[in-house]
Amino acid sequence: MTIFQEFSRVISAGLLILPLFAYDALAADDIFDLSPEQPGRVRVEKDAAAIAAIPKDFKFANPGKFTVAVSTGGPPLATYATDAKTVVGADPDYALAIADSIGLELELVPVAWADWPLGLTSGKYDAVISNVGVTELRKEKFDFSTYRQGLHGFFVKASSDIKEIKEPKDAAGLRITVGASTNQERILLKWSDEDVAAGLKPIELQYHDDDAARIMALQSGRVDVIVQPHAQLVYIAARDKNIRRVGTLSAGWPERSDVAITTRKGSGLADALTLATNDLIKTGAYAKILARWQLSEEALPESRTNPPGLPKT
Structure with missing residues (x-):
């Protein structure tokens, strides 16, 4: 193969791939709002019952804030906005609604997926809202408040x-x-x-x-x-x-598999977050968040604390 033929082959291959990425960049904003401003985010009022359920001795990672770890695995769950620094998506929207419910300011902490267990255990953040599935093995170390079907x-x-x-x-x-x-x-x-x-x-x-x-x-x-x-x-x-x-x-076929807010085992925060989620379901805010990111198929009828999870293998 001549140098020209090799160059042509590479260029041809590139032309097959490049439009996919170019189209992605052009079309994403037409389907989902990936702007850092997020004008369509759902905001909610404080939930007195959820606030009252937070243990009096629970210490948040940052006073006055609900600090939540999220892995930016990609849209529509969580990704970087067009400014390349603001985290947006269904999970950040949900985290904001929970923060509103318990009367705190949301602080999102982007983390690598592999890092969230240690960070949560060590108290760097209060919760993980990042498509974490409930499993029996994870329940040995963490508490769960379900918010979506897996x-x-x-x-x-x-x-x-x-x-x-x-x-x-x-x-x-x-x-x-x-x-x-x-x-x-x-x-x-x-x-x-x-x-x-x-x-x-x-x-x-x-x-x-x-x-x-x-x-x-x-x-x-x-x-x-x-x-x-x-x-x-x-x-x-x-x-x-x-x-x-x-x-x-x-994801748990033949059983249902749920995705949940993950908190430290025994911290007492899970019940409050379950109450907050059920109030979001009752008021319709929950359905609006899922619909905004075209995830209505993943809706739960109710949130549960520490339901049966995928079995140990």
């Missing part, structure tokens, strides 16, 4: 003939892309076993390393369905407008 999404090309995937038989014989060693893979392998036992075709799992590779496999027709955390796909679908949801899957 869902995976089934998404297909907009032009696909697939209408709905609700149970194993609906996915029989389909080619589905997932990440290796993920919860989605674990569940779909069980679905495939059920299909085979029922005399149906197995599910064909294909593995791709990242979102871009999975989306490209879907759009090229190499796979029929993409399965990954629901919120991620909601954002991609709204941004690109060429994939659509045909079903959701509990």
Whole structure:
């Protein structure tokens, strides 16, 4: 291959990839408000019952503030705004509503996902609101106040003939892309076993390393369905407008799996935050926050303190 041919190949590859990123940057603001000002954020009044439930001896990390750790994994849950420093998304909006409810100013602390357990245990912040799922293992060290369902999404090309995937038989014989060693893979392998036992075709799992590779496999027709955390796909679908949801899957299938505000074990704060969440549900503020980020599918009927979590493996 000549230098010119190699250069042409690289440029061609770049032209295939560059529009995806350029389109992302241009279109994101059209779908979700990623501005640092966040004029559409939902604000609420103080919740007297939640405030009264906070233990009198509880010491907040910063007096007068509700200090919350959040991992900026990407929209619509949490990401950096267009100023590259303000954290925005569904989880920051929810944290703000909770802070309003308990009469404190919100202080968000961006953290790497791996760092939140140590920071919370050491008292650097009062809570973590960052898509943390409730598990029995985590319950040994932390308390939980649930605020969303943990869902995976089934998404297909907009032009696909697939209408709905609700149970194993609906996915029989389909080619589905997932990440290796993920919860989605674990569940779909069980679905495939059920299909085979029922005399149906197995599910064909294909593995791709990242979102871009999975989306490209879907759009090229190499796979029929993409399965990954629901919120991620909601954002991609709204941004690109060429994939659509045909079903959701509990992250704890066959049981429900909930996402929760995480607090220090035995701190006494969890019950107050559960009360605050249930008041947000009752007043409708909760539904407005989820709708703002197109996550209404993940709504809970009520918040619970330390519900059953995913079992230890």
